[in-house]
Amino acid sequence: MSRRPIDGTLLKQGAEAHVYKSTFLLPTVPSLMKVRPRKAYRHATLDLRLTKHRCVSEARLLNRCRTMGVPCPAVYFVDERNGEIIMEWIEGPSIRELLQRLIDGSPDRPSEAKEQSDGDVLSDPKVLQLMRQIGETIGKLHDIDIIHGDLTTSNLMLRKERRTTLEVDTSETENAEKNDEGIELLEGDYEVVLIDFGLGQVSVSDEDKAVDLYVLERAFISTHPKASGLFHTILEAYKQNSLGSGIVLRRLQEVRLRGRKKSMIG
Amino acid sequence: MPIAIGLEGSANKLGVGIIRHAPGKPAEILANIRHTFVSPPGEGFLPKDTAIHHRTWVVGLVKRALRESGVAIADVDCICYTKGPGMGAPLQSVAIAARTLALLWDKPLVGVNHCVGHIEMGREITGADNPVVLYVSGGNTQVIAYADQRYRIFGEALDIAIGNCLDRFARTLNISNDPAPGYNIEQMAKKGKHLIDIPYTVKGMDCSFSGILGFIDAYANDMLSGADKRDPETGERITPEDLCFSLQETAFAMLVEITERAMAHVGSSQVLIVGGVGCNERLQEMMGIMAAERGGSVYATDERFCIDNGIMIAHAGLLAFQTGFTTPIDESTCTQRFRTDEVLVKWRD
Ligand SMILES: Nc1ncnc2c1ncn2[C@@H]1O[C@H](COP(=O)(O)OP(=O)(O)O)[C@@H](O)[C@H]1O
Numbered sequence: 001m002s003r004r005p006i007d008g009t010l011l012k013q014g015a016e017a018h019v020y021k022s023t024f025l026l027p028t029v030p031s032l033m034k035v036r037p038r039k040a041y042r043h044a045t046l047d048l049r050l051t052k053h054r055c056v057s058e059a060r061l062l063n064r065c066r067t068m069g070v071p072c073p074a075v076y077f078v079d080e081r082n083g084e085i086i087m088e089w090i091e092g093p094s095i096r097e098l099l100q101r102l103i104d105g106s107p108d109r110p111s112e113a114k115e116q117s118d119g120d121v122l123s124d125p126k127v128l129q130l131m132r133q134i135g136e137t138i139g140k141l142h143d144i145d146i147i148h149g150d151l152t153t154s155n156l157m158l159r160k161e162r163r164t165t166l167e168v169d170t171s172e173t174e175n176a177e178k179n180d181e182g183i184e185l186l187e188g189d190y191e192v193v194l195i196d197f198g199l200g201q202v203s204v205s206d207e208d209k210a211v212d213l214y215v216l217e218r219a220f221i222s223t224h225p226k227a228s229g230l231f232h233t234i235l236e237a238y239k240q241n242s243l244g245s246g247i248v249l250r251r252l253q254e255v256r257l258r259g260r261k262k263s264m265i266g
Numbered sequence: 267m268p269i270a271i272g273l274e275g276s277a278n279k280l281g282v283g284i285i286r287h288a289p290g291k292p293a294e295i296l297a298n299i300r301h302t303f304v305s306p307p308g309e310g311f312l313p314k315d316t317a318i319h320h321r322t323w324v325v326g327l328v329k330r331a332l333r334e335s336g337v338a339i340a341d342v343d344c345i346c347y348t349k350g351p352g353m354g355a356p357l358q359s360v361a362i363a364a365r366t367l368a369l370l371w372d373k374p375l376v377g378v379n380h381c382v383g384h385i386e387m388g389r390e391i392t393g394a395d396n397p398v399v400l401y402v403s404g405g406n407t408q409v410i411a412y413a414d415q416r417y418r419i420f421g422e423a424l425d426i427a428i429g430n431c432l433d434r435f436a437r438t439l440n441i442s443n444d445p446a447p448g449y450n451i452e453q454m455a456k457k458g459k460h461l462i463d464i465p466y467t468v469k470g471m472d473c474s475f476s477g478i479l480g481f482i483d484a485y486a487n488d489m490l491s492g493a494d495k496r497d498p499e500t501g502e503r504i505t506p507e508d509l510c511f512s513l514q515e516t517a518f519a520m521l522v523e524i525t526e527r528a529m530a531h532v533g534s535s536q537v538l539i540v541g542g543v544g545c546n547e548r549l550q551e552m553m554g555i556m557a558a559e560r561g562g563s564v565y566a567t568d569e570r571f572c573i574d575n576g577i578m579i580a581h582a583g584l585l586a587f588q589t590g591f592t593t594p595i596d597e598s599t600c601t602q603r604f605r606t607d608e609v610l611v612k613w614r615d
Pocket residue numbers: 011012013014015016017018019032034073087088089090091094154155195196197198
């Protein structure tokens with residue numbers, strides 16, 4: 001099975017995928033190509049099974065979200081044989097990058113000033129609003145019975161303005177990125193966009209939804225220890241915006257306890 | 267140059283180690299000995315019997331460690347012991363031994379988190395500076411990275427630990443516990459060749475092994491009661507070796523995957539494997555391939571340091587002691603649950 005050459009620039013090596021920035025149909029429509037390369041560490045049969053399943057399932061879930069109004073990239077093209085998806089390009093930082101920038105400030109800032117600013121930044125109403133928006137988006141996702149499967153701040157992106165599919169992109173994105181890096185991004189309208197659905201599934205189970213939140217909670221707290229206090233704002237917004245949230249949040253309590261009660265011998 | 271003695275007994279291994287720290291030099295291992303409580307095939311180790319084992323052997327082991335190291339009691343700066351996590355009764359037996367030594371020799375006590383012991387020893391031996399850590403043992407499965415003076419847990423097994431899964435499977439197949447069930451599974455897996463389709467459960471940086479265990483246990487029981495199981499492609503009979511092989515290939519792929527996800531998330535290309543299951547050469551090999559594809563490398567230690575031991579408790583304890591930390595005797599308790607991220611890691615910046 002020979003791969004056709006990839007037309008685009010390698011952006012990064014994600015957790016399991018290689019992502020390339022390219023254009024789709026028109027040179028003015030930026031796109032992202034996600035390729036799941038073979039993992040040499042795992043048994044070839046298992047590898048093939050997983051890669052194929054994840055590619056198909058990611059494309060399917062993205063389509064489902066899209067139709068149901070949950071913000072995510074539109075799927076342009078799927079090649080399940082090679083495990084490739086071409087999708088809409090989302091312009092903006094991941095929530096992880098954004099939070100890290102807000103917390104660490106610019107690298108050349110003296111450390112005392114940094115310490116002082118932590119508290120201010122994190123209690124900024126704009127940051128709280130961002131947390132609410134994250135909770136709301138996840139609430140919407142669970143309301144349509146989709147479990148993301150890998151909720152982290154790396155897999156949530158911030159998009160400045162809504163742009164309809166295939167609308168021509170004329171802005172000098174490179175420059176825009178450099179000028180607006182921090183809190184300014186949270187002024188005005190933006191969207192929290194979900195990406196990376198390879199581990200997702202359709203499920204109505206409260207347990208599955210609770211585990212989805214638990215996975216995010218732990219990833220959030222360990223990635224952004226200084227911002228851990230913000231997490232409850234996400235849950236609050238989730239509670240207010242998702243229909244079955246009462247039961248799911250009670251279940252989350254149980255999942256957390258299970259984690260803590262687990263015996264840890266050896 | 268400070269010297270510490272470390273006592274470990276959170277599970278079925280009793281270990282005593284003596285270490286010396288010299289500034290700017292690698293830590294010096296003066297003694298590192300262990301005695302393991304081995305239960306009969308088909309049985310796990312019970313807390314009560316394990317505690318009796320530890321009480322029986324601890325005095326002899328401490329004496330031997332001192333003799334081997336050539337260290338005089340007067341030169342020991344502190345007594346380190348495992349505060350948790352682990353099994354209650356064995357932990358308590360060893361804590362009592364540590365308290366007795368502290369009173370007898372008039373030395374300060376240092377209570378140590380077992381997981382932090384594994385991590386610090388792994389870093390010391392391998393020289394891995396700031397790796398993502400996969401901690402895999404009988405009771406723990408955690409993906410850890412350091413930030414802001416704590417070892418933060420990015421992912422873990424949501425139900426049973428990998429080591430527990432392997433041990434329980436070994437019991438179903440009546441595989442010997444000597445020297446360790448996981449070691450014997452590894453040897454059998456080398457002879458397996460058919461991969462059977464086993465549930466693969468990864469949720470972000472977390473994973474789950476109870477589904478795997480349930481599935482493969484049922485499969486093994488079917489086989490043991492005479493069911494004819496064959497590989498669909500070759501028509502060849504599935505052997506117990508194939509089961510060990512399939513279990514390892516599937517479970518370890520999950521572990522490597524969650525580790526890789528954490529590495530991508532925190533932007534690191536170093537990975538350190540610690541804990542008893544970390545001795546497994548197939549796991550090390552798989553992790554090595556993954557790390558190489560990310561332009562990094564894997565760090566692992568051999569059984570002297572992977573498997574529970576006293577030296578890691580002495581080492582982590584001495585690091586804390588040098589920052590001024592001690593455990594007053596009336597607080598020198600132990601605890602079955604003691605999370606890795608509860609410890610303030612004052613010795614790193
Ligand atoms: N549609 C997109 N537009 C822009 N950047 C994206 C898009 N999808 C993914 N990325 C970037 O690529 C990275 C990896 O993609 P992701 O789908 O999360 O794969 P992985 O499973 O490897 O984490 C993301 O963290 C994000 O920075």
